[in-house]
Amino acid sequence: KPRNFPPGPKWYPYMGCQSVVEQYSKKHGSQFKGLLELAKEYSTQVLGLKLVNELVVVVYGEKNVKQAFLEQEFDGRPDNFFVRLRCLGKKIGITFADGPLWKEQRQFTVKHLRNVGFSKIGMDKDIQNELSHIIDYINVNNDKPINLKNILPIGVLNVLWKIVAGEQIKEERLKCLMDLFYARSKAFSMTGGWLNQMPWCRFFFPELSGYALIKKLNEQISDIIDETIEKHKMCTIKGKDFIYSYLNEMRQNTSNTFTDEQLKIVCLDLIIAGSQTTSNQLEFAFLAALRNKSLQEKLFEEINNTLQDKPPTWADIQRLPYSSAFLLEVQRFYPIAPLVGPRRLTDDVVIDGFLIPKGTTILISIGDLNSNPKIWDEPHEFKPERFIDERGALKNSECMYPFGLGRRRCPGDVLAKSFIFIVFVGVLQKYRIECSSEVVPSEEPDIGLISAPRPYVADFIPRS
Numbered sequence: 001k002p003r004n005f006p007p008g009p010k011w012y013p014y015m016g017c018q019s020v021v022e023q024y025s026k027k028h029g030s031q032f033k034g035l036l037e038l039a040k041e042y043s044t045q046v047l048g049l050k051l052v053n054e055l056v057v058v059v060y061g062e063k064n065v066k067q068a069f070l071e072q073e074f075d076g077r078p079d080n081f082f083v084r085l086r087c088l089g090k091k092i093g094i095t096f097a098d099g100p101l102w103k104e105q106r107q108f109t110v111k112h113l114r115n116v117g118f119s120k121i122g123m124d125k126d127i128q129n130e131l132s133h134i135i136d137y138i139n140v141n142n143d144k145p146i147n148l149k150n151i152l153p154i155g156v157l158n159v160l161w162k163i164v165a166g167e168q169i170k171e172e173r174l175k176c177l178m179d180l181f182y183a184r185s186k187a188f189s190m191t192g193g194w195l196n197q198m199p200w201c202r203f204f205f206p207e208l209s210g211y212a213l214i215k216k217l218n219e220q221i222s223d224i225i226d227e228t229i230e231k232h233k234m235c236t237i238k239g240k241d242f243i244y245s246y247l248n249e250m251r252q253n254t255s256n257t258f259t260d261e262q263l264k265i266v267c268l269d270l271i272i273a274g275s276q277t278t279s280n281q282l283e284f285a286f287l288a289a290l291r292n293k294s295l296q297e298k299l300f301e302e303i304n305n306t307l308q309d310k311p312p313t314w315a316d317i318q319r320l321p322y323s324s325a326f327l328l329e330v331q332r333f334y335p336i337a338p339l340v341g342p343r344r345l346t347d348d349v350v351i352d353g354f355l356i357p358k359g360t361t362i363l364i365s366i367g368d369l370n371s372n373p374k375i376w377d378e379p380h381e382f383k384p385e386r387f388i389d390e391r392g393a394l395k396n397s398e399c400m401y402p403f404g405l406g407r408r409r410c411p412g413d414v415l416a417k418s419f420i421f422i423v424f425v426g427v428l429q430k431y432r433i434e435c436s437s438e439v440v441p442s443e444e445p446d447i448g449l450i451s452a453p454r455p456y457v458a459d460f461i462p463r464s
């Protein structure tokens with residue numbers, strides 16, 4: 001091991017400790033939980049691993065997590081097989097780019113998404129439109145229990161794609177895409193699994209290694225993005241969406257970093273990072289309402305007293321403190337990205353007294369902070385009240401990082417939060433959600449690349 005490297009399992013020739021990590025992940029149900037158990041076993045807040053030939057360090061605890069989010073040396077992204085496969089062979093775009101290219105592309109994207117719709121006012125109409133579709137779907141299918149997975153992801157993707165590309169994706173294409181996203185998130189962990197550590201295994205086990213799945217997903221998304229970019233070039237899509245702004249920049253900017261390929265990967269980044277995360281968080285919110293009947297009634301009372309029949313807008317978040325606190329508690333109780341990253345060190349760094357060499361892959365564990373009894377009173381209880389102060393006003397927490405922190409903080413947080421708020425409040429305003437059988441759906445998440453609720457169905461009883 002490198003000098004003063006953090007503690008962790010023993011390394012074996014060639015494999016490092018890959019098989020121990022796999023074994024713990026399997027035993028504890030996810031890589032996040034497996035790694036947490038290993039960190040506990042070695043009594044460390046900085047866990048040192050070697051996965052085949054990649055040095056990986058996982059950081060725990062508020063001090064270390066903040067250091068990793070805020071120090072510049074942690075801003076890099078790994079350059080490995082899994083990353084390149086995700087970005088159609090190149091290390092470009094935003095999510096997996098780094099250095100000056102990342103800075104320039106991120107800055108442009110954040111600014112222009114704000115101009116074309118990622119502002120609080122611009123999105124309300126599009127989200128309310130999707131809320132109407134969701135309500136129509138519930139009305140039509142209300143004779144049997146409903147699985148929200150059939151409708152929420154489509155709504156998120158429609159809003160996202162409208163802002164990025166100015167149009168909607170055809171429904172049958174959307175459904176196929178969502179199924180592939182779901183399978184991808186279940187099949188991989190944050191370190192990319194065997195396919196990343198031993199890319200040659202794709203030649204022998206294309207299905208088992210997940211390679212065939214990623215290839216299929218890439219082809220489907222590429223087709224959709226290529227077709228839309230082509231339509232913009234032929235001027236068949238009217239309006240000033242993100243692709244329109246990007247193509248303008250390509251004509252005017254002489255830096256050569258604004259290219260067709262780059263545009264395609266930025267669009268891919270936005271779809272992949274924005275769709276499943278947001279819909280999973282919303283599904284968790286409905287699950288929490290379903291599991292906590294009395295809290296659901298409290299939510300309805302607040303929504304009904306404040307809005308009556310008026311459809312919710314993002315600005316109503318100020319007027320609905322209990323609903324807002326409930327959604328904050330959902331973020332704490334069901335973290336969507338319990339392990340954030342992967343990052344790559346651009347220089348040697350000391351964390352908690354350990355020396356981590358340049359090039360090491362870093363994972364930032366935020367999920368366990370949310371259930372730390374030193375930070376939260378009764379962390380395993382679902383208690384929205386913890387986010388309400390003595391005067392009944394909303395109280396934000398500084399110890400939660402659902403969207404990360406620092407220069408790589410999530411650029412889609414406003415879209416995600418407003419979509420979740422408007423759809424959650426809008427559905428509860430119209431329906432009481434009840435278990436459709438004696439068995440209450442499990443609150444245990446299914447954690448792969450991100451966290452998802454286990455599939456559940458519910459009855460939606462109209463509020464008279």
Ligand code: HEM
Binds near residue numbers: 409413
């Ligand atoms: C509940 C929903 C969401 C959650 C929990 C979430 C969480 C996160 C987190 C924790 C990061 C930081 C990664 C890091 O520090 O390495 C991140 C980055 C990112 N998110 Fe989100 N996100 C959500 C929704 C969205 C949406 C709607 C978009 C679409 C616009 C989006 C686009 C991105 C992108 C492009 C990045 C990469 C930023 C960079 O590397 O510079 N996310 N997200």
